Amino acid sequence: MAGVAGRLARLWCSGALSSPLQVTRFPALQLHLCGPAMRASQEDFENATNQVKLLKKDPGNEVKLKLYALYKQATEGPCNVPKPGVLDFINKAKWDAWNALGSLPKETARHNYVDLVSSLSASSESSIQVTPAADRKQPGSDALVVTSQDGITTITLNRPDKKNALTTQMYHDIMLALEAASKDDSAITVLTGNGDYYCSGNDLTNFTDIPPGGVEEKARSGAVLLRDFVDRFIDFPKPLVAVVNGPAVGISVTILGLFDIVYATDRATFHTPFSHLGQSPEGCSSYTFPKIMGPSKATEMLVFGKKLTAREACTQGLVTEVFPDSTFQKEVWVRLKAYSKLPPNAMRISKQVIRNTEKEKLHAINAEESNILRERWLSDECMNAVVSFLSKKAKL
Numbered sequence: 001m002a003g004v005a006g007r008l009a010r011l012w013c014s015g016a017l018s019s020p021l022q023v024t025r026f027p028a029l030q031l032h033l034c035g036p037a038m039r040a041s042q043e044d045f046e047n048a049t050n051q052v053k054l055l056k057k058d059p060g061n062e063v064k065l066k067l068y069a070l071y072k073q074a075t076e077g078p079c080n081v082p083k084p085g086v087l088d089f090i091n092k093a094k095w096d097a098w099n100a101l102g103s104l105p106k107e108t109a110r111h112n113y114v115d116l117v118s119s120l121s122a123s124s125e126s127s128i129q130v131t132p133a134a135d136r137k138q139p140g141s142d143a144l145v146v147t148s149q150d151g152i153t154t155i156t157l158n159r160p161d162k163k164n165a166l167t168t169q170m171y172h173d174i175m176l177a178l179e180a181a182s183k184d185d186s187a188i189t190v191l192t193g194n195g196d197y198y199c200s201g202n203d204l205t206n207f208t209d210i211p212p213g214g215v216e217e218k219a220r221s222g223a224v225l226l227r228d229f230v231d232r233f234i235d236f237p238k239p240l241v242a243v244v245n246g247p248a249v250g251i252s253v254t255i256l257g258l259f260d261i262v263y264a265t266d267r268a269t270f271h272t273p274f275s276h277l278g279q280s281p282e283g284c285s286s287y288t289f290p291k292i293m294g295p296s297k298a299t300e301m302l303v304f305g306k307k308l309t310a311r312e313a314c315t316q317g318l319v320t321e322v323f324p325d326s327t328f329q330k331e332v333w334v335r336l337k338a339y340s341k342l343p344p345n346a347m348r349i350s351k352q353v354i355r356n357t358e359k360e361k362l363h364a365i366n367a368e369e370s371n372i373l374r375e376r377w378l379s380d381e382c383m384n385a386v387v388s389f390l391s392k393k394a395k396l
């Protein structure tokens with residue numbers, strides 16, 4: 001084990017692996033994206049700040065500076081902070097852009113910001129409509145976008161360039177988002193992905209961020225995180241819907257057994273290559289999959305890593321309904337908007353009636369699966385698979 005851990009460390013030091021730190025897509029936008037919560041009367045403006053995060057193309061530095069300046073002017077008024085030093089290039093460029101707006105009124109800046117974002121959104125062909133609740137707090141990074149509209153809270157995985165692989169930060173943010181969604185006034189909660197993938201599962205670079213306690217500590221904290229994460233899905237009180245917009249891998253597939261409805265595009269695939277990765281099933285799939293599809297079909301997926309098409313997954317009961325990719329978004333959202341108008345308390349209580357008898361069992365299974373995985377993560381089989389992927393030698 002120490003040998004493989006050492007190889008991992010050497011590979012890391014050699015720079016062959018990518019950084020374990022969260023990579024944000026448009027770093028220059030960070031300042032304004034993390035701005036304070038807006039009032040309801042500024043809804044268009046708040047929508048625009050969220051739409052910026054879903055742009056598929058980097059708009060370039062000039063536009064980012066314009067956005068930054070308009071945001072600052074709209075929220076803080078004219079620039080009256082000290083000018084950064086000449087060597088502080090980035091902050092000076094931002095200051096110059098903001099200062100150039102002079103005494104432009106806040107309302108005009110807000111209007112110009114919304115106009116600019118809508119022109120960028122139109123050209124970036126974003127297919128996601130965003131209207132967040134006025135008082136919703138956004139999670140700590142751009143990799144997750146939470147919106148609320150028409151009685152539906154939507155949690156969107158937003159790392160399309162990494163196929164929406166889940167970083168440690170994203171697990172935490174999803175937990176926070178679920179917690180908030182369980183208490184907000186929406187009737188239904190949706191999990192979906194931005195881009196061509198739904199989710200490629202656990203971000204394998206999570207394994208490279210080794211704490212001072214070493215790989216054992218890393219495995220221990222990973223197991224705690226996994227258990228907490230899956231517990232939130234087991235306990236989620238409202239109808240929970242997966243809108244599977246593309247291929248799904250690993251934990252994004254296993255937790256589907258804890259969703260109430262799974263809608264998939266016909267482009268989606270469902271893949272749990274745990275043996276290939278030296279790992280074992282999580283997300284309560286060791287219980288839900290045999291129950292949903294029978295033990296032998298579950299074994300094909302969870303032990304032999306058989307990848308299912310959307311239609312196969314539907315036949316086996318993991319997916320509720322498959323839609324043609326060309327009409328997927330339209331059909332699914334029309335359907336969900338209609339469902340969200342049903343009486344929310346009745347839906348919540350009916351879900352409890354269906355799910356509550358199993359809760360205790362699911363929590364026990366989750367604890368057991370997390371413990372087993374903690375051991376697996378320390379195995380040579382797992383470490384070799386991770387090293388292989390990170391050194392670009394292997395893909396699924």
Ligand SMILES: CCCC/C=C/CC(=O)SCCNC(=O)CCNC(=O)[C@H](O)C(C)(C)COP(=O)(O)OP(=O)(O)OC[C@H]1O[C@@H](n2cnc3c(N)ncnc32)[C@H](O)[C@@H]1OP(=O)(O)O
Pocket residue numbers: 018161162163165166171200201202203204205222223225226249250251252277279282389394395396
């Ligand atoms: C704490 C809780 C732990 C819970 C444990 C859960 C277990 C699991 O989820 S196991 C599943 C883990 N996932 C994988 O093994 C998938 C690995 N990815 C791939 O095999 C391929 O990337 C792909 C088949 C998903 C897509 O292949 P494709 O050729 O279309 O695209 P790529 O060029 O490979 O990907 C683009 C970009 O994204 C990076 N990436 C994709 N998936 C992951 C991932 N899971 N972890 C880290 N990075 C990922 C990929 O490296 C590329 O990055 P670069 O552009 O920088 O090369």
